[in-house]
Amino acid sequence: MLIQKVLNNNVLIASHPEYKEVILTGKGIGFGKEVGASISLDHAERFFVLKGQEEQEQYKQLLEHVDEQFIGVMNECIDRLEKRFGVELHEHIHVGLTDHLFYAIKRIKQGLDIRNPFLKETELAYPKEYAAALEIVEWLKEKLHVSIPIGEVGFITLHIHSALTNRDISEINRHTHLILEMVQVIEESLKISIDRSDINYLRLVRHFHASIERVINEQHEKDNQEVLAKVLQGEYPVCYNLAWKLIKIMQQELRKPVPGVEAVYLTLHLQRLSKQ
Template sequence: MRIEKIINNNIVSALDIDGKEIIVIGRGIGFGARPGKEIAEDKVSKVYHLDNQKSMDQFKELLVNLPLEHLQVSTEIINYAKSVLNRSLNQNIYITLTDHINFAIHRFKQKIDFSNPLLSEIKTFYKEEYLIGEYAIALIERKVGVKLPVDEAGSIALHIVNAELNSAMRDTIGITNLIRDVVKLVKEHFSRELNETSLNYQQFISHLRFLSQRIVAREPSNYLDEGFSHAISKMYPYEYECSFKIRDYILETYHYQLVDEEIACLAIHIKRLGV
């Protein structure tokens, strides 16, 4: 690997064997270096490959004045998330999460506190990701010496969800709000709380995550079995009535029309909640 550009004393850009730009980090790797110089392998601690040049340019811009330990702790959190979730994450998380953590640490040092209005929903709807967020704030305290508030566990979790869904943050927030409102509708329809620790509740939330993602992305349904919907409406009339309320809410709020089969699937999940 040969240096293409010095970003700072610890970070340089280079070209891989295919001629694609990469970001290389290592303590002191850019100090006194110059473009064209060969990079010693024993100085390299991490190499970043991003999907496109736009993302690469954004990453380089972020890294210019970024403390190395902020990048390292963010990378460790991302690696941990990948191993725990066993799912692919959009590569842009290296930009978005690193930038968020850097800003959160800066805010903390300036004694500026921001609450997370979606913290309760994140804890409930994204349990795995929230636990990763808790791991993250503990790691940041250990590595950087800054104890971020618990709200930041929720914010970090939302960045991870965003990378899982491969969507814009505003869409991820929209999905979270949609799930919250649908759950509220179910509670109000049956005038009772739901058992949030049950497997059926988690399956319901998982179904709502995929449904909400499709709604926000304006993706059409692929359900085709009309007889299925008719049968479910006869078997579970009260749950089907609740699903119709959800349909009306989604149509009014998101201007998205659920087909009969989607309404029937919601009724089945609601029935399994045992309300």
């Protein structure tokens, strides 16, 4: 490969015969190197491809204000995540998670508090990613000697899930907001305050996430619950009507049809919660 640009002592850009432009990282890999010189992959601790032009520019800009030590720590962090999940994470995590954690740690050192109102819902939705985020926070504490607050674990979880699924983090956030909006509608309609640690709430949130995934991927179940739907409509009219209200909110936000069978499942969840 030929060196195209030396970004700093530990990161450089090279032209690869198959992947075109690649990022090579490794301790001292860029020190004393000149543009146009040849370099072997054996010299790099790792390499990755930023396929999109926008991501390439974002990463280059990132390196201008993030110190080399932190870049090295984050590359090691991403290595640990890939080994844990046994997959290659989408390359956008190099930009997204590095940028996010750099500024988060900066705010922590300035004594600013980090709050995350969606922490519990994030843990319920992505338990494996959440467990990995907890491990990363402990590891960063040892590496950088900084205590990262628990609220930050939720944000790291979303970045990990985004890199695993190649879904935009803004889309994942929108779904979390949608669920919280529906929970608020439930509390207002049933005139209850839901205990976030209640098992029925945990089941409801997991159901919402699974339902959203099915709607997005258009994996609709067969609607063969007409008899049960009529029974529930007669027995629990308030919960049944509320279920349809929630379905309409989902349809409006996701801009996709939500199958009627969803009303059956939601009515049962709502009935359990209404007993509070």
